[in-house]
Amino acid sequence: MLTVDDVYKSYGDVEAVRGVSLSLAPGEILGLLGPNGAGKSTLLGMISGLLAPDRGTIELPGAGDPRDPQARRSLGLAPQSLSLYEELTAEENLRFLGTLYGFSGRQLAGRVEYCLELAGLEARKRDRVTTFSGGMKRRLNLACALIHDPPLLLLDEPTVGVDPQTRAHLFDQIERLRDNGKGVIYATHYMEEASRLCRRVAIVDHGRLLALDRVQDLIERYGGQSSVRIVLKQQPPPSLSLPGTWQDGIVSWETDTPLDDLVRLAGGGLEWEEVAIRGPDLETVFLKLTGRSLRDDTEQPAAHGAGG
Ligand SMILES: Nc1ncnc2c1ncn2[C@@H]1O[C@H](COP(=O)(O)OP(=O)(O)OP(=O)(O)O)[C@@H](O)[C@H]1O
Ligand SMILES: [Mg+2]
Structure with missing residues (x-):
């Protein structure tokens, strides 16, 4: 039209x-x-x-x-x-x-x-x-x-x-x-x-x-990865490799597989108070x-x- x-x-x-x-x-x-x-x-x-x-x-x-x-x-x-x-x-x-x-x-x-x-x-x-x-x-x-x-x-x-x-x-x-x-x-x-x-x-x-x-x-096409941020309950187990930077009890990283990452971390003994996942949106586009x-x-x- x-x-x-x-x-x-x-x-x-x-x-x-x-x-x-x-x-x-x-x-x-x-x-x-x-x-x-x-x-x-x-x-x-x-x-x-x-x-x-x-x-x-x-x-x-x-x-x-x-x-x-x-x-x-x-x-x-x-x-x-x-x-x-x-x-x-x-x-x-x-x-x-x-x-x-x-x-x-x-x-x-x-x-x-x-x-x-x-x-x-x-x-x-x-x-x-x-x-x-x-x-x-x-x-x-x-x-x-x-x-x-x-x-x-x-x-x-x-x-x-x-x-x-x-x-x-x-x-x-x-x-x-x-x-x-x-x-x-x-x-x-x-x-x-x-x-x-x-x-x-x-x-x-x-x-x-x-x-x-x-x-x-x-x-x-343009949105990129999800960003994940977790607030830890306690120190991470030393054997566990973290996917992102760890500062003041907060770990944040970017990933295509936020849920898989969290499952792996939980399996490795990591415990958290809070988790926030932000998917790509038009803003990131x-x-x-x-x-x-x-x-x-x-x-x-x-x-x-x-x-x-
Ligand atoms: N009548 C006008 N005379 C001179 N410059 C103008 C005129 N109208 C718009 N412009 C300029 O043209 C450009 C595009 O303006 P326009 O108003 O189309 O943008 P917009 O996307 O609608 O912005 P907004 O979200 O602020 O409404 C801007 O740089 C603006 O300053
Ligand atoms: Mg306008």
Whole structure:
């Protein structure tokens, strides 16, 4: 339902997106995972038709180039920077957008009702957006992207600043949309969100697509070994060879076979208070691909959002 072929975009000297290609199938949530400044919003800006690529093509099958106003009907963008009319009520925001897409009468009322229900905002529909919490605004921002029932959804960090309950609510709704056959691109810098929601994940950094595959395949290919850490109860038997470094009663090591290692150590008489095994995940994949942690700079608020 979407083909992105070798797109580039620079802002002056900043090469925000450098040769990204990807495709999306209906009923798929594709994760776009990368740290601040990776180029996620710029890429979504191009896919949504708000930004023109410097090079490369984007095509929505059946609808053509996303910059064609007709094609815009087939996609909905929930931008990173909220795009809501603060002085209007939730219902008025949705009605207004619905009218722009040509809905009226019963059909418009039906779409507005559906979107309010999806956002869990029926009870607050007559309240102005200024009175909403950050999480409620995020939910309305998502609802606004859905008003015209587009087959393709572009969600740019849809859970920024929301509490765990709202996050869970948003996840349920996004999964429901996927189950109804929507194609979703989900931009995030939270690897937990990408692993939980997405079948395939595109890892981006400094504008480049470093890898795109199923989560499990990425972890198998780039995730490396498990790390194990045990807190000992007493001195290890002198005859036992330890797999890792031993310091202050703690032994830690990396291995492909954490359970086999532990069985061998227990058999050799080693006793421990505590054991922690951490398997490879998207964080270790990112570390392997870039040499940096995904979390290095994720705590700074985004300074801007492309087209938002
Ligand atoms: N309108 C703009 N003018 C100039 N530079 C920009 C503009 N928008 C983005 N950039 C730059 O392009 C690069 C990619 O930014 P982009 O917003 O696409 O990244 P992102 O992955 O969405 O980051 P974040 O996680 O912070 O939202 C960054 O270096 C950013 O500073
Ligand atoms: Mg962004």
